[in-house]
Structure formats: C-alpha cells, structure tokens
Amino acid sequence: MMTLEPVTLRGRHATLEPLTMAHADALAEAVRDGELWKLWYTTVQPPEKMPAEIERRLALQAKGTGLSFAVRDQRTDRIVGLTAYLNADTVHHRVEIGSTWYAASAQRTPINTECKLMLLTHAFEQLGCIAVEFRTHFMNHASRRAIERLGAKLDGILRSHMVMPNGTVRDTVVYSIVAAEWPTVKTHLEWQLARPRG
Template identity: 60%
Template structure:
C-alpha cells in the first residue's frame, strides 16, 4: 500500500475516513464553530473556501504527496475537522502529520489524542516509518503544546520559513517522533486515550 492510498482508521469514538466532497457541508459548519479561520497563526479554511480546500487536498493525494482525512465523530456521524499524512517521502520512509484542525466544540475532548494514536500506529506499524514529523507556527502555542503532549521532540525552528496568507513570515517549529521512540510514545498515548473514556 502506498502512503497516499485512501484508508479508514477508527476507534469507538472517532473515525478518520478518506476526505471527499461529501464532507463539505459538515466541514463548513465545523469551521464556523469558533470562527477558526480568524486565527492569524494557522490556516483553517473559511467556510466559503472549504470546497476549494477539499479539492486542493485531493489533488495532492493524486500527486502522491498527501493522504487527506475527514475526522468524523462516530456519535453524530458528522465530520468535525480534517487531518493529513503530508510531505510524503516513501523512499526515506518519512511523512508529516499536519494540516489538522477540529471544530472548537470538540477541542480538548480527547479527539486529537485518539486521532494521533491511530495515525502514528498506522505510520510506524503498517508503513514502517523511520520518522513522523509535525510542523507548526512558532506563535501557535496551543498547537506546540499539543504536539509536545504527544511525546514529539523539537528538532529545530526554521526561521522565516513560510509566507502566511496575511503576508507575515512564519517561523516553523519542526518536531518528530522516531521509530525507536514509538513504543514509549504509544504507551503514553494509549494511557491518555483511556483516561478520556
């Protein structure tokens, strides 16, 4: 199986399903919950741009550089956010988990831990990845804290790395989890997941 091939990952609370245009209405509603696109240090699509963002991610999947997911709340059956395997480098058995966002009402409720546990388990145990990366804006303290809670370690900061939509420059914090660290990280995430049941 290629890293960009569509897959479904699920547990009893949340599912990661292949992103499609069928998720557009749910994701528009999710973006409106908390007006997430107004956060200057991240790039959550505006509701009116959701269709274009879904198309962009699916085009990157066709090119083999991304595997996009809709994050679905099993209880409601509705998509509550998006995430991806991205910057796929199969030759070196590396990928990034990113372009992740959740509607405000499900943040801090255990969804992120569950999704990352499923994504990391698949990356390390099915793809046999050497490393999985996470990148975020230096100013995005909430995202940095969430990445660090996973057990990822800071590799470094890429200064003036990217232009943001508002024209500002992003310093990118690059984190990773290495294959030999995965067993400990998995134990930690499983413990955290089970605390939210």
C-alpha cells in the first residue's frame, strides 16, 4: 500500500523541504511578495495566518492524506513558496499535486517546472502512483496554462464544486497524468528545464 512519508527532494533550482512550523516566518515573508492572498480565485493564506495554515497541513500529514513542502530557491537560499501532495488515495495509488503558490519574484522561473518534475518523479517512481491529479479554479487561467504545459490532460470540470472564502462558488477544473504517460511527460519537463531561457 502507498504511504506518504516526509522526504526532501533536491534539484538544481529548488529544494522541496518537508513543511514544519520553523518555516512560518519565511513563508509569511514569501507570501507578501506579490500579496498573493489578495487573488480572489486562490486560497493563499495571509502572513498572519501562516502558522495556523501550517498546523492544518501537518494535521493532514498526520492522517496520511497529505504531505506539504516549503520551496527553497537554490540560488538565493530563500523560501519562496509552498506545494503539496493532497487527497492521497493509498488503496488506488492516486495523489493530487496542489495548494501551490510562489512569491511573485519566483514566478516565471524554472522553479515551478522543476518542483513539478521532482514531485511527479517521486509520485510515479517511488510511490508507485497510477495517476497524479491537478485541480484549479476555472478562472485561474495562469494555473490552467501551467498545468497544461506540464503535459496533464483535462479530465473535466466539477461545476459549483466548492464555496470560496469570499462566498463565490468555484468551478474546479480537473487534470491528470497517468502512469503510461509519465515517460513522455518526464522527457518533456526535462527538456523544458534544459532549454535556454531568454
């Protein structure tokens, strides 16, 4: 049976560190870079709620259904974001990658691509997943484009799926990558990271 255990994943651009309360101040600083909590179509917590958010995520980890990571920029050695495995289905070997956000200064860099490569590699090659899912708000077009660039395919749209903190109702767009597609997706992500950026 698949089990989520804390693990550190290291790449050239980023390191994914298992989330702890020790990351609270650095994450509060990172979320101020771009005032990410003000984006209405996301649920990024403001700086003052970061400790409570970490506690919530650690509770999911204790249940075995989630595993969150602080994202460290290798170039600056600063914590620049957060990402997670969510909704782990240990019987059917499925997991979701989500709750991802990056400081504005870390966006449009190789960090997100490399983090997704590391998380997908671990999911398919160590955890033995048969599918990895991604979910986002229908109106979060930047997130949808980023997920599609990974090579994930659209599964469908869950209409009126959840109520957002501001009271609006979210249509959730669901994507996935399945195990048979992983070798091609991995090659594509490695190519994206290797190509020159101008």
